[in-house]
Amino acid sequence: PQADGGNDKKEQRLIVVSNRLPVTISKDANGEYHFKMSSGGLVSALSGCKKTMSFTWIGWPGKDIPLADRDHVNKRLLAEYNCYPVYLSDELADRHYNGFSNSILWPLFHYHPGEMNFDAAHWLAYREANMRFAEVVSNFCQSGDMVWVQDYHLMLLPMLLRSMISGESAQGEMVRKELGRVKEGVDDEVVKDVLGMQPGVAQSGELDDEGVEILDDVDEGEVLHMKDKPAGAGSRRPHFPRGLSTFQKQEMVAKEKGKDGIRIGFFLHTPFPSSEIYRVLPVRREILLGVLQCDLIGFHTYDYARHFLSSCTRILGLQTQPNGIEFEGRYAQVGTYPIGIEPMQFVEGLQKEKVQSRLKALETRFQGCKVIIGVDRLDYIKGIPQKLHALEVFLTQHPEWIGKVVLVQLAIPSRQDVEEYQNLRACVNELVGRINGRFGTVEFMPIHYLHKSVPFEELTAMYALADACLVTSTRDGMNLVAYEYISSQSKRHGSMVLSEFAGAAQSLNGSILINPWDVQSTADAIHQALEMGPEQRKSNWQKLFNYVSKYTAEAWGTTFVNELTRLSGLPPAGPAG
Numbered sequence: 001p002q003a004d005g006g007n008d009k010k011e012q013r014l015i016v017v018s019n020r021l022p023v024t025i026s027k028d029a030n031g032e033y034h035f036k037m038s039s040g041g042l043v044s045a046l047s048g049c050k051k052t053m054s055f056t057w058i059g060w061p062g063k064d065i066p067l068a069d070r071d072h073v074n075k076r077l078l079a080e081y082n083c084y085p086v087y088l089s090d091e092l093a094d095r096h097y098n099g100f101s102n103s104i105l106w107p108l109f110h111y112h113p114g115e116m117n118f119d120a121a122h123w124l125a126y127r128e129a130n131m132r133f134a135e136v137v138s139n140f141c142q143s144g145d146m147v148w149v150q151d152y153h154l155m156l157l158p159m160l161l162r163s164m165i166s167g168e169s170a171q172g173e174m175v176r177k178e179l180g181r182v183k184e185g186v187d188d189e190v191v192k193d194v195l196g197m198q199p200g201v202a203q204s205g206e207l208d209d210e211g212v213e214i215l216d217d218v219d220e221g222e223v224l225h226m227k228d229k230p231a232g233a234g235s236r237r238p239h240f241p242r243g244l245s246t247f248q249k250q251e252m253v254a255k256e257k258g259k260d261g262i263r264i265g266f267f268l269h270t271p272f273p274s275s276e277i278y279r280v281l282p283v284r285r286e287i288l289l290g291v292l293q294c295d296l297i298g299f300h301t302y303d304y305a306r307h308f309l310s311s312c313t314r315i316l317g318l319q320t321q322p323n324g325i326e327f328e329g330r331y332a333q334v335g336t337y338p339i340g341i342e343p344m345q346f347v348e349g350l351q352k353e354k355v356q357s358r359l360k361a362l363e364t365r366f367q368g369c370k371v372i373i374g375v376d377r378l379d380y381i382k383g384i385p386q387k388l389h390a391l392e393v394f395l396t397q398h399p400e401w402i403g404k405v406v407l408v409q410l411a412i413p414s415r416q417d418v419e420e421y422q423n424l425r426a427c428v429n430e431l432v433g434r435i436n437g438r439f440g441t442v443e444f445m446p447i448h449y450l451h452k453s454v455p456f457e458e459l460t461a462m463y464a465l466a467d468a469c470l471v472t473s474t475r476d477g478m479n480l481v482a483y484e485y486i487s488s489q490s491k492r493h494g495s496m497v498l499s500e501f502a503g504a505a506q507s508l509n510g511s512i513l514i515n516p517w518d519v520q521s522t523a524d525a526i527h528q529a530l531e532m533g534p535e536q537r538k539s540n541w542q543k544l545f546n547y548v549s550k551y552t553a554e555a556w557g558t559t560f561v562n563e564l565t566r567l568s569g570l571p572p573a574g575p576a577g
């Protein structure tokens with residue numbers, strides 16, 4: 001139903017919510033603020049939707065923005081970038097991002113349960129940070145809006161948001177109980193730190209108006225954000241006609257608040273693991289319930305969607321359909337939407353004078369030598385040690401290639417406050433040193449290892465230079481590096497060696513697929529990639545490039561938003577692609 005009282009002329013509003021805002025904010029020595037828009041995948045993905053919709057991005061603006069400067073920062077963010085900030089205290093942000101998101105969900109979703117450090121205080125913080133997001137989004141949104149929540153940092157947000165805008169959700173009650181349960185296992189001081197850090201803990205009663213139950217006898221210290229307190233002394237509830245589903249009741253209450261017809265989408269950029277892995281998570285029910293209040297839930301691959309649905313069946317006992325799940329009278333549609341990149345950024349970037357001259361310099365430097373490129377965040381899911389082991393085996397078995405091939409491995413520093421990432425860094429340093437020590441000479445080093453982010457021009461020149469690209473992720477939601485390499489190879493037609501455990505392997509037909517745990521077959525694939533004839537390389541590349549050009553980031557964003565629009569009964573956002 002159209003939620004704005006039938007006013008066709010009203011522009012459709014799209015609110016995108018992600019943990020990070022797509023703008024990097026810094027302050028110089030003179031106290032002046034600088035804003036830099038990032039050019040990442042999501043930003044490109046939404047360019048299609050922006051043409052036809054009014055668009056706002058809500059997210060965390062980063063640390064170190066003092067209270068006194070926030071008015072200024074907020075105004076500029078909104079006026080210049082359509083961004084709206086959610087401020088979190090440093091400690092809350094740290095426990096939410098490093099703690100729950102990257103020490104619990106990230107390893108589990110990438111099949112590393114051994115790296116998962118479940119800590120109840122991190123769960124409290126995750127829940128609290130999601131709550132802060134929900135408060136900001138619920139204040140911002142109005143009838144008929146579409147809210148698109150991104151990724152594993154915000155999996156409780158759909159439920160909390162629904163609960164805040166409508167005041168009716170059994171799940172709110174359930175999460176509150178869970179909060180009580182985990183509180184018992186956590187040091188009181190930690191609870192006070194995590195929950196007491198922000199002044200809004202008991203504030204959300206303010207949002208309680210027209211027709212929403214209000215409890216005025218809640219224990220001190222209890223989190224009061226939920227609008228679905230059990231009926232009791234001092235509570236009032238709206239008079240619902242008999243037989244309404246929870247969804248219909250939610251919509252009734254939301255309508256009184258001018259917030260009905262809000263459609264919520266969620267997209268997971270990581271894998272969703274098999275239910276056998278997922279069920280290890282102590283708060284497995286809460287996370288599933290957190291996203292089930294969506295109208296549309298998207299994954300990169302069919303397997304991730306299937307794992308999600310079977311987790312809902314096995315953990316929540318819900319019946320599912322191949323394309324979704326009915327829950328509390330609402331149908332949460334579940335679908336597959338593989339993301340892409342904007343290949344023209346690389347094709348055109350390559351034409352730039354600066355990139356061409358850098359490419360020439362690199363070609364001279366590596367004359368007579370083949371180049372394999374690896375580009376990864378320094379993350380244990382990227383299989384960098386496996387890649388290095390495979391190179392070692394390859395050079396051992398094919399000594400004729402020593403001095404004739406180099407691996408340029410760019411490793412972008414990532415999540416350096418998390419212990420597993422520190423351990424990985426030490427492990428990679430050690431391996432690179434050992435392999436270079438073994439095969440290197442004064443004139444030649446087989447591995448060129450850079451632990452830093454490199455500028456776009458340098459990255460494009462490196463991609464164009466390389467005869468092969470090696471992606472060895474042990475799990476990866478999609479892996480866009482493979483797409484970027486293919487887009488930069490219109491001249492050389494280099495070989496793409498790709499892990500079968502990356503989401504991209506489902507789409508990039510024309511790659512040499514490997515199991516990165518099988519060191520011998522990866523070493524063989526390196527050999528195959530280097531020895532492949534030009535005709536075979538060209539025909540592989542053509543297939544790959546056709547795919548990458550068709551399934552772009554913009555096509556992804558537009559397809560998802562169109563589907564969400566369709567579910568709301570509103571007109572589509574515009575053609576995909």
Ligand code: ADP
Pocket residue numbers: 375376377410411412452453454455459478479480481482484
């Ligand atoms: P993830 O999302 O897990 O980081 P992707 O492969 O999907 O993995 O995306 C990685 C992005 O980070 C790509 O756009 C890639 O160009 C960029 N990137 C990775 N390493 C570097 C580096 N050393 N310097 C600059 N950019 C990098």
Ligand code: G6P
Pocket residue numbers: 020151152269270414415477
């Ligand atoms: C993955 C996640 C993203 C995240 C990115 C970089 O792609 O799915 O949500 O933004 O990695 O990680 P970072 O922790 O630096 O944001």
